[in-house]
Amino acid sequence: MKEEKPIAISVIKRLPIYYRVLTKLEQKNIETISSGKLAEKLNTTASQIRQDLNQFGSFGHKGFGYQVSSLKKEIGRILGLEKQKDMILVGAGNLGKAIVNYPNFKRRGFNIKAVFDVDPIIVGQEVNGIIIKDVKLLKDFLENNEIDIAIITTPAESAEKFVDIFVEGRVKAIWNFAPISLNCSDRILVENVHISESLLTLSYMIDKKFN
Amino acid sequence: MKEEKPIAISVIKRLPIYYRVLTKLEQKNIETISSGKLAEKLNTTASQIRQDLNQFGSFGHKGFGYQVSSLKKEIGRILGLEKQKDMILVGAGNLGKAIVNYPNFKRRGFNIKAVFDVDPIIVGQEVNGIIIKDVKLLKDFLENNEIDIAIITTPAESAEKFVDIFVEGRVKAIWNFAPISLNCSDRILVENVHISESLLTLSYMIDKKFN
DNA sequence: TAGATTGTTAATCGATTAACAATC
DNA sequence: TAGATTGTTAATCGATTAACAATC
Numbered sequence: 001m002k003e004e005k006p007i008a009i010s011v012i013k014r015l016p017i018y019y020r021v022l023t024k025l026e027q028k029n030i031e032t033i034s035s036g037k038l039a040e041k042l043n044t045t046a047s048q049i050r051q052d053l054n055q056f057g058s059f060g061h062k063g064f065g066y067q068v069s070s071l072k073k074e075i076g077r078i079l080g081l082e083k084q085k086d087m088i089l090v091g092a093g094n095l096g097k098a099i100v101n102y103p104n105f106k107r108r109g110f111n112i113k114a115v116f117d118v119d120p121i122i123v124g125q126e127v128n129g130i131i132i133k134d135v136k137l138l139k140d141f142l143e144n145n146e147i148d149i150a151i152i153t154t155p156a157e158s159a160e161k162f163v164d165i166f167v168e169g170r171v172k173a174i175w176n177f178a179p180i181s182l183n184c185s186d187r188i189l190v191e192n193v194h195i196s197e198s199l200l201t202l203s204y205m206i207d208k209k210f211n
Numbered sequence: 212m213k214e215e216k217p218i219a220i221s222v223i224k225r226l227p228i229y230y231r232v233l234t235k236l237e238q239k240n241i242e243t244i245s246s247g248k249l250a251e252k253l254n255t256t257a258s259q260i261r262q263d264l265n266q267f268g269s270f271g272h273k274g275f276g277y278q279v280s281s282l283k284k285e286i287g288r289i290l291g292l293e294k295q296k297d298m299i300l301v302g303a304g305n306l307g308k309a310i311v312n313y314p315n316f317k318r319r320g321f322n323i324k325a326v327f328d329v330d331p332i333i334v335g336q337e338v339n340g341i342i343i344k345d346v347k348l349l350k351d352f353l354e355n356n357e358i359d360i361a362i363i364t365t366p367a368e369s370a371e372k373f374v375d376i377f378v379e380g381r382v383k384a385i386w387n388f389a390p391i392s393l394n395c396s397d398r399i400l401v402e403n404v405h406i407s408e409s410l411l412t413l414s415y416m417i418d419k420k421f422n
Numbered sequence: 423t424a425g426a427t428t429g430t431t432a433a434t435c436g437a438t439t440a441a442c443a444a445t446c
Numbered sequence: 447t448a449g450a451t452t453g454t455t456a457a458t459c460g461a462t463t464a465a466c467a468a469t470c
Contacts, residue, residue, distance in 0.1 A: 010437070012415050016408035020390065034451060042392075046451090047439050054453060062452040063446040079411045080418035094309035101305060102407065104390075110410065148417060149410075173417050175410060179231065179315075181253075189420060191413040193406060196313065197227035199321065199360075199386060200290045202402040204223050206359060206384050207291035209400060221461070245427060257427090258463050265429060273428040274470040 011052050015075050017042065018049070022072040034065035076108075084109045086147050087175075090162055091154035092117040092125070092132045095177060099151060100127045110149075114141055118158070138162075142169025149173045156180040163188070222263050226286050228253065229260070233283040245276035287319075295320045297358050298386075301373055302365030303328040303336070303343045306388060310362060311338045321360075325352055329369070349373075353380025360384045367391040374399070 021041055025033060035046040042049070053059055053066075059074050060066045076082060087105075089096055092115050100112055116135040117123055123134045133141070142165070150171045152159050159178030166174060166188060173189035176182050184190040232252055236244060246257040253260070264270055264277075270285050271277045287293060298316075300307050303326050311323055327346040328334055334345045344352070353376070361382045363370050370389030377385060377399060384400035387393050395401040 008437070012412055013408075015415070016405070016411035019411065020405070020408070021392075036451080045439060047441095048437090050451095050453065051438075058453065060452050061446065062444070063450050065451065078415065080414045081411070083418065085414060085417070094305045094312060098305035098309055099406075104407065108411075110414075149413065172421055173413055175413055181232075189413065189416055191409055191416075193409055194227075194231070195310075195404060195406075196315065197224075197231070198402055198404055200227035200230065200292070200319075201223055202360065202384055202386055202400065203291045203296060203321075204226070204289065205400055205402075206296070207294065210383055219461070247427080256463060258465095259461090261427095261429065262462075269429065271428050272470065273468070274426050276427065 007055050011055055014048075014052055015079055018052075019072060019075045019079065022068055022075065025068045026072060031068055032065050033068055035060070037065075081109050084111055085149055086145070087112050087149040087151060088114045088116065088138075088141070088147050088171075089151040089153060090116045090135065090138065091152060091158075091178075092122050092127060093153065096151075096153035097127050099153060099177075100130065112151075113145060113147065116141075139165055139169065142166070142171065147171050149175055152176045152178050152182075154178055218266050222266055225259075225263055226290055229263075230283060230286045230290065233279055233286065236279045237283060242279055243276050244279055246271070248276075292320050295322055296360055297356070298323050298360040298362060299325045299327065299349075299352070299358050299382075300362040300364060301327045301346065301349065302363060302369075302389075303333050303338060304364060307362075307364035308338050310364060310388075311341065324356060324358065327352075350376055350380065353377070353382065358382050360386055363387045363389050363393075365389055 018038075021038065035049045038049055039046040050060070056078050057074070059071050087110055089100060089112060092100070096115070096117075100115060105112065112128075112130065115127060115130050115132045116138050117132050118135045123132055125132050147169065148171070150162070150166045150173070152162060152174060154162070156178045159176065159180055160182065163174065163182055163185070167185050171188060173191065174182060176190060176192045177195070179194055179196060181192055182190050229249075232249065246260045249260055250257040261271070267289050268285070270282050298321055300311060300323060303311070307326065307328075311326060316323065323339075323341065326338060326341050326343045327349050328343050329346045334343050336343050358380065359382070361373070361377045361384070363373060363385060365373070367389045370387065370391055371393065374385065374393055374396070378396050382399060384402065385393060387401060387403045388406070390405055390407060392403055393401050
């Protein structure tokens with residue numbers, strides 16, 4: 001359980017993938033798996049998996065492999081899933097609603113506490129049991145609630161102005177879906193999800209493969 | 212315009228980011244930009260930008276930098292944006308609807324030709340001017356239409372069974388949003404978008420920074 | 423021209439893979 | 447025990463950064 005050196009971001013990005021596959025194996029009642037078998041499933045090498053995991057500790061058993069459920073638990077712990085994360089969402093359009101409805105959040109400790117929108121038609125609607133609030137109430141809400149993650153699912157134009165409000169409101173991190181790179185204060189973490197960029201990458205690969 | 216050696220995927224993934232920033236610069240009527248200035252905006256190095264671009268050709272002017280609009284055009288061409296891509300979408304829930312409504316697709320040559328769903332309540336509804344069809348009509352549709360990209364926005368459980376239908380229907384690529392890794396035939400390209408995985412990464416970073 | 427900035431080669435850095443002793 | 451598989455060090459590979467001559 002050594003955590004001295006900074007872990008490479010490439011390793012961190014693979015942990016959720018391991019977590020997803022282990023969850024599936026657990027559901028199938030598979031109790032044990034070797035790095036080799038896991039590598040096959042993930043289209044990677046056994047070496048990489050062992051190398052990744054051993055950055056955080058020794059979770060395997062020589063000669064046998066890894067205990068699926070305990071490895072899953074360890075990775076969950078590394079990712080901080082055992083601590084509940086309180087979230088809010090701004091922008092309750094289709095994408096926002098899709099995220100609020102995502103079934104696995106609660107199970108993994110991600111708890112959406114409130115949803116905001118500007119549109120008076122949308123305000124008052126219910127998503128997944130949550131009544132959508134007017135965005136005017138956002139500042140006040142943040143003063144009275146400790147929020148870990150703010151999700152932005154507004155259009156690009158309006159995304160930027162929320163950053164200051166979130167920093168002010170002591171939000172720890174922004175999960176941003178607006179197609180814009182938010183200029184980040186070092187008081188807040190920003191994770192940008194630019195969905196459409198992966199479509200452009202795919203476009204390139206189609207042209208390369210089929211022409 | 213040499214295209215002999217295979218281009219690294221890491222380079223390809225940066226092209227859409229360059230494209231987005233150049234689009235923004237163009238809108239601001241900025242005509243010229245140097246690799247140094249671009250690097251600042253992107254939080255990277257001038258060297259990397261020049262290195263990336265020169266994999267595809269020499270687009271700059273020594274002493275001056277790059278012409279914003281022509282560089283944007285070149286990158287668009289590299290990504291295959293000048294050729295129209297016909298798409299269909301399966302699973303017209305909130306996420307599916309969000310994608311169909313995404314404003315920049317058409318402008319960039321991505322054309323959604325049809326939308327399918329299983330739910331009889333959803334079938335017949337309209338999204339962005341498209342009437343949602345019953346998924347039973349999917350096979351037939353693919354026989355009569357040449358589709359480049361199939362977008363999957365169904366739950367994980369039902370995602371897998373569509374792969375065969377798409378391969379059969381000569382679809383070139385799948386853009387998959389279901390939280391599952393589709394086992395790919397080599398006849399079809401698959402781009403998996405696992406939105407929630409970036410939330411787990413963010414969770415890790417929050418714990419590291421604030422504890 | 424002088425200054426700026428490219429294109430490109432070389433150097434460095436980091437990440438992946440291979441190898442193998444340890445051991446369950 | 448023998449076979450399997452880990453944890454970990456060493457080797458390789460690839461990607462990023464630095465440097466600089468070419469030149470607009």
